[in-house]
Amino acid sequence: MSKNFELLYQMQKTQEMLPSDTEPIPATVLPTEALTNTPTLEIDGMARDEISKLVHRLFLLPGTDAARHVVFTGMDTGDGCSWICARVGELLASQVTGSVCIVDCNLRAPSLHRQFNVENHYGLSDALVGDGPIRQYAQQLSRWNLWLVSCGASNDSCQELLTSDRMRMRISELRSQFNYVLMDVASFNACNHAMVFGGLADGVVLVLKANSTRRDATRETMQQLQASNIRLLGAVLNQRTFPIPERIYNKL
Numbered sequence: 001m002s003k004n005f006e007l008l009y010q011m012q013k014t015q016e017m018l019p020s021d022t023e024p025i026p027a028t029v030l031p032t033e034a035l036t037n038t039p040t041l042e043i044d045g046m047a048r049d050e051i052s053k054l055v056h057r058l059f060l061l062p063g064t065d066a067a068r069h070v071v072f073t074g075m076d077t078g079d080g081c082s083w084i085c086a087r088v089g090e091l092l093a094s095q096v097t098g099s100v101c102i103v104d105c106n107l108r109a110p111s112l113h114r115q116f117n118v119e120n121h122y123g124l125s126d127a128l129v130g131d132g133p134i135r136q137y138a139q140q141l142s143r144w145n146l147w148l149v150s151c152g153a154s155n156d157s158c159q160e161l162l163t164s165d166r167m168r169m170r171i172s173e174l175r176s177q178f179n180y181v182l183m184d185v186a187s188f189n190a191c192n193h194a195m196v197f198g199g200l201a202d203g204v205v206l207v208l209k210a211n212s213t214r215r216d217a218t219r220e221t222m223q224q225l226q227a228s229n230i231r232l233l234g235a236v237l238n239q240r241t242f243p244i245p246e247r248i249y250n251k252l
Contacts, residue, residue, distance in 0.1 A: 098179030
């Protein structure tokens with residue numbers, strides 16, 4: 001998968017670039033000098049710059065506009081949503097002292113565990129049918145403040161539980177236990193789970209695939225989100241290609 005993507009700040013720009021057709025203690029942003037020993041993420045160049053912009057605009061703005069609980073979803077399967085969600089979580093965890101939990105809510109096609117090269121044997125689906133605090137279903141990753149709740153042992157009954165009061169209770173528990181919660185949700189063309197989870201979060205980030213996602217479908221989705229009073233936090237144009245070398249593009 002191409003890792004080139006661009007953060008689209010305005011929805012008008014999004015449409016222009018598509019082809020036709022209870023709270024935890026507030027986290028503290030680490031000063032720059034405190035970040036010098038953080039691990040180098042598996043992203044570089046333009047991709048890292050755009051992820052940094054996305055992290056800042058979503059989570060690190062001063063005042064009340066900063067989000068804490070965000071849904072990441074795509075328009076179509078294969079948009080690269082899981083890759084972006086994972087890297088945003090990694091970079092966010094490297095810049096704050098608060099805890100960051102990434103949750104694989106895509107029980108239809110789980111993939112977040114592969115992004116971190118960990119097992120998917122005990123996670124969200126188990127939490128929906130089991131007891132115990134939500135933290136016992138989370139596994140700590142490379143950073144001390146970064147956690148993953150993988151999909152777990154998915155089955156038909158768990159699919160139904162995704163939109164149940166049990167799921168709402170677990171989401172509320174995640175919000176109380178972690179400073180930041182990032183949810184990777186199945187794409188809009190697969191189901192309506194993004195609408196359900198979007199109503200339980202601060203908003204939605206929509207991942208669009210360059211030269212593939214349809215303008216009319218995106219416009220309809222945006223209208224659905226607005227009608228449901230779900231905040232659209234932004235959009236990411238993923239897998240974009242550039243007609244000129246990246247080093248020249250960066251100087252423009």
